[in-house]
Amino acid sequence: MTKFIDLTLSGISDGAIYAAVALALVLIWRSTRIVNFAQGAMLMITTFIASAVINSGGSYVLGFAVALASGFVFGAVVERVVVRPIEHAPPLNAVILTLGLYTLLVAVAGMIWGNTPRSFPAAFSLRGYKVGGTTLLFTPNDTFIVLVVIAVAVALALLFRATSVGLRMRAAAFAPEVARLLGVRVGRMLTLGWALAAMTGALAGVLVAPSVFLGPNSFDPILIIGFVAAVLGGLDSPPGAVVGGLVLGLALSYVSGYEGSALVPLAALAILVIVLMIRPTGLFSATKERRV
Amino acid sequence: MLTIEELTTDYGPVRAVDHVSLEVPDGSVTAVLGANGAGKTTLLRTLTGLVRPSSGHVTLAGRDITRLPVEEIVRLGMAHVPEGRGVIAELTVQENLRLGGMWRGRDAAPPAEIYELFPRLEERRTQPASRLSGGERQMLSIGRALMGRPRVLLLDEPSLGLAPVLVAQIMSLVRKLADTLGLTVLLVEQNARSALSIASRGVVLNLGRVVAEQDPHKLAADDRLLHAYLGF
Structure with missing residues (x-):
């Protein structure tokens, strides 16, 4: 029973990170119908930037803020410079382009920071809470992770549901041409969508870095699981991404705890296959059909 | 002109x-x-x-x-009501209307003015536009265009x-x-x-x-x- 509680708690913490990654993918898919394969490399770069800030004497809070800010700018720049020119091109162009960007960023990171993974500080203690005589597999840092991801998800939900910028962003995503006819500056909304997505990705990067270490390829497994979470949630639904992330975090935690951690990637892919076979639109999708 | x-x-x-x-x-x-x-x-x-x-x-x-x-x-x-009406089905009636006046800021027409022209829209203002009939969609598109006082x-x-x-x-x-x-x-x-x-x-x-x-x-x-x- 203790083991079950432990696995559940660590599953929630992992799930929060998958949810943040899934949110980053979903925000971009919603606004530009692109699966951003470069997301993992983008959040790797912003985490390296945070690491550089912290290593040169900056506080954790400063590093954290710099990661989010650089993610926001990075996302906007990628949309303007790389994605905008292929806006009306066939979908395959975007796939190749984001894969190419991924390769480029990983190579550049290796050249600047080296390929040996380095440690990254955690915000809070990594020693589990003690309840009675036992130590739980849930740390103050896990609490921080879960609370921060919840805060970001709620903030995004409020932005989309309760503000006029959010309404314009939704209109631009659902019906770009009609939105333009209503005076919405659709290009700006898409840039903002990418910026917010990359910022959410940057958040996932700094949250997960203490446990996976920081190297050019460190975040690839998280990205794959985040992608599965996004598909599970319907790929165009932010609440779906959060639920998908948590479900996957729990499922993979149980697999890892009861069957062994070697099975985790396999389990993630098995879940992906099952979702695509049984409910290809995901759990929360608004649209009935999807073209991938 | x-x-x-x-x-x-x-x-x-x-x-x-x-x-x-x-x-x-x-x-x-x-x-x-x-x-x-x-x-x-x-x-x-x-x-x-x-x-x-x-x-x-x-x-x-x-x-x-x-x-x-x-x-x-x-x-x-210039307001353009496109063919096929162009309401954004995923948004509510109210949200569609608000969008139409957003570029005008404070000078946009108040929704009450549009609801006066089309009372049906007021009854359905919190429903997603996907639930509207063809006629209601046409009213919504025209009303939405009027929100910007074109x-x-x-x-x-x-x-x-x-x-x-x-x-x-x-x-x-x-x-x-x-x-x-x-x-x-x-x-x-x-x-x-x-x-x-x-x-x-x-x-x-x-x-x-x-x-x-x-x-x-x-x-x-x-x-x-x-x-x-x-x-x-």
């Missing part, structure tokens, strides 16, 4: 709008008639900047708007798929808007009789060219012309 001079639009090798010149005076309703493929929709899409013309000019209130981006043309007071209203086939009673209601509303608000209306229609019934002037397009331009009553009485170009 909306002035169109020698406007030409090509889709690759196809010339969809061919040297069209028109003057649409303020507060008038100009009906643009023509069969499928006559270039009516392309004409409207070129006016709002969704499609770039190959040559020619569009002037709105003395300002050349030919090469401006859509968002800027809208800000100069000078010029471009209507693309508002009668499409609507019952005759509704068509008559929409048409008389359009006339009323032109008379009371001084709105300049360019009304594209296949339904020639109902469009001409409220128009100040009628224009017939065929293969992208203006083939007739005259008083709506004379046009409606000209069986030979209507038969040749509109299939009556």
